[in-house]
């Protein structure tokens with residue numbers, strides 16, 4: 376089997392890549408598709424096993440900007456090796472993408488914010504002890520030019536966002552209230568099961584990275600109510616309009632820089 380998308384991209388190159396997290400697949404509806412390719416049509420590509428992760432690349436036009444979106448990603452808790460977890464970023468690199476927008480659904484710990492907030496991820500904490508396999512941990516921290524581009528995009532959009540530190544855990548289970556209390560004391564703002572290795576690998580390739588969390592639910596013990604899995608997709612869907620606006624203005628800013 377040959378990879379027709381990669382061949383097509385050799386003659387029709389694309390600058391922007393985007394990874395859509397749990398429940399955020401709807402964000403891709405903003406793209407006028409030029410090509411859609413299921414991951415299982417790509418030789419050697421892993422298959423997502425998680426509900427809410429479609430497992431396809433969508434190449435197309437986002438309000439005048441060409442972009443390759445990955446709908447569905449690979450997680451450590453699915454049993455994948457780091458090579459498989461990084462298959463999407465490695466693919467972006469192989470087809471010459473230079474800027475990557477990375478999104479995820481995460482649990483909120485910082486009570487300064489409310490459920491549904493979008494956060495710019497400024498740095499990561501690795502509680503899996505696997506991140507080094509993706510690259511040097513100092514690549515996790517956002518670069519000044521990336522931060523400036525995001526802030527300019529926010530000021531030109533109708534969306535307000537926060538910023539913070541993301542803790543990467545292996546999953547698949549959520550944390551105990553005591554673990555969340557500990558993460559809070561360490562200065563973390565959101566917790567999730569993805570993104571950190573992708574960001575490190577992308578920066579190690581020299582790509583510009585724009586990482587965002589959508590805080591779809593409060594982490595354990597933050598509020599009296601228990602968390603439930605459907606909350607992730609419910610909130611992600613509500614916030615997807617804001618994410619679309621933010622991405623549109625970020626692409627406008629990046630095109631001009």
Ligand code: 6GU
Pocket residue numbers: 480481482483544546548549550566567568591592593594595607
């Ligand atoms: Cl509370 N924890 C983790 N590890 N990942 C999440 C989450 C919580 N909420 C959404 N993703």
